Amino acid sequence: MLNENPIPARLKAARKKAKITQKELGVKIGMEESSASGRMNHYEKGRHMPDIGTLRRMAQELNVPLNYFFCDDDLSAELACAIAKLNPEQQTKLLEDLAKQSD
Amino acid sequence: MLNENPIPARLKAARKKAKITQKELGVKIGMEESSASGRMNHYEKGRHMPDIGTLRRMAQELNVPLNYFFCDDDLSAELACAIAKLNPEQQTKLLEDLAKQSD
């Protein structure tokens, strides 16, 4: 079975890329100094599930789209980031191209 | 502020496209007849947050990727679906194309 919860792997990858610790990330998104380490570690080990607001703050801090955390593999995760950086016109054009391709 | 929870809008769109009721969707993914209507409605109204396992079963039943439920607008949601249908080779090529484009 597929890893049920994709958040741990995504979170770790994006945090490492940003070169910050679990606690630093937690504090940056508004957690208490005293609980940031434990909470962030729970999320990264998959023991607890963060709520949407927390996910959004992490996404913003790590410069990834919210849906990044729910991608099941590295490739689709990178694609999600790349697509989030396109402007709406570019996104529309890409969607049209993909639609043609699948005919 | 952006709608904090994108699930309700995505869930409704995908369910309508599949032309089934809230209860039907719930039963199809293994909920009890007696509670399927209430539970699915909670999710679609944003009152409760489904767990990852439930999200996965909904995604499979509705033929969308898991990250679809966390896209913040229709355009990126459709793109997520289109990309999920590509094979890995096509995905890799697309990622390379997007990387060039952003230089």
Added chain:
DNA sequence: CTGTATACTTAGCAATCCTAAGTTTTAACC
């Protein structure tokens, strides 16, 4: 070995969800 930074674990309380039952809305039909 000692001190420090980072990662990880645990347990009880607090917050949230699941269930079951009931209510409201929608839409088709006469």
Added chain:
DNA sequence: GGTTAAAACTTAGGATTGCTAAGTATACAG
């Protein structure tokens, strides 16, 4: 417009899960 059934929605409380705070383990520099 009134009737009916299906669909959508709401509520309350017991059950489940997450948050917090405190502690432990590991890695590494001095």
